[in-house]
Amino acid sequence: MIEIVQSAALNTVQDAGRTAWRHLGVSVSGAMDALALRAGNILLGNAENAAAVEVQMFPFRVRFQSDTCFALTGADCRARLDGVELPAWWACNAREGQTLELHYPRSGARGYLCIAGGIDVPTVLGSRSTALRGGFGGLEGRTLRQGDVLKAGTSAVRSLPACGMGIEPPEQALHAAFPRSDEGRVQVRAIPSGEYALFAADAKRFWQQPWKVSLQSNRTGYRLSGEPVLPAESVELRSYGLIPGIVQVPPAGEPIIQLSDANTAGGYPKIACVIEEDLWRLGQVQPGQSIQLVQSDAQGAVTARKAMEGWLQRLRDSITPFKNVVGL
Known part of the structure; x- marks a missing residue:
């Protein structure tokens, strides 16, 4: 479990969203950066659709109420665990009582805090995502605030390597498939x-x-x-x-x-x-x-999808050696 120590408006629980209800006027919701969500969950051995905390307003602080593992993906939020700086796109262990804090990003806009087992909130219309305008999903259909406690689902993960482990962000790993302009846009x-x-x-x-x-x-x-x-x-x-x-x-x-x-x-x-x-x-x-x-055109989308899925598959393959050690 994690306790929210400090949170600003608009930080919510999100998974991949609910896609089967638009005909009834229900928006998809879900993570704005679905690639970061999937990658964080892969690092922890979670289902790729497991719910996480999407952080877009800072500072954000949580206290771990039990030993667990977590992953940080998406924006580089200058994370610190009990004051010790953590790299971006990083997964590591947390002990009961430790505090994780995220600050305004060096780059990017939204960070994702994934927990071993995923955030365990009720499923509504097939998703745990928060629909703020509808007031449902996530934690009571609202943004997170101080004092909230989020439970984690069941996980096979016992612990990660003591030093933690990280991955190359997709902006660098996939720069050829997802380019920027000469001006950096x-x-x-x-x-x-x-x-x-x-x-x-x-x-x-x-x-x-x-x-x-x-x-x-x-x-x-x-x-x-x-x-x-x-x-x-x-x-x-x-x-x-x-x-x-x-x-x-x-x-x-x-x-x-x-x-x-x-x-x-x-x-x-x-x-x-x-x-x-x-x-x-x-x-x-x-x-x-x-x-x-x-x-x-459609072929451009197919090419981009292949690059993205290839990166995710390499990530899955890279954690295979740890499976027998950490229970992934």
Whole structure:
């Protein structure tokens, strides 16, 4: 078990989300960086979908109420265990009474605290993820606060190597498959969709100019600031189903990328859809930072998926030697 000693707004319990209920108006929710969630759980021998704590507001502190193992992935949150600094993307043992603290990230936006056995909160509609707008899932459907106690599920892990173990972050390990621009901006691949043809006059600029993630952004969607892109004519659309990744363009012309807590239906024209394989990168972009949208296609998404799954498989293979020692 872990006790929340200090937490700011918006820190929640998340797993991979609930994908089978959009037709009833239930958003997916789930981790904004699903790759970090999967990797942290693999390090601990958990199911890859096991629930973890998504930390996006700092500082964040927890106290371990029993001996366990944990993994930190996602943003480099300058973690310290009883004052001893820990590397990013690291898994290690924790003793009863020890305190873990996370601070504003050196890089990235969201850190993930995975616990051996996963966070054990009730399953709602097939997921333990917190749906804040619906007020269900996670811990009582709300953000975490001081005094909360989170139980861990059953785990076969007894302990990790005494020195701990870490992995190379995907931003470095997969830099060829998930590039940045020459200016260091995250390049986000998207496929033209829906009403793309309506934006013919501005379509070229949609891909060429950098877009700043507005401060008016959250888990529902990222609003992009830049020179507006506008349709050639005004159109009235029926509402259609939304999924994370769809890029809508409101009348003001500044696109909105739907994300984990995306609405399930909407009517703004859709100019593109970010490939699912790049959504984890968006989850690590902080408001105020800029991204570059890159036109892609289905084959580009397949290539990115192969690279991502290959990295995860290498991670699974790398912990195999420890299985007989630590009970993974």
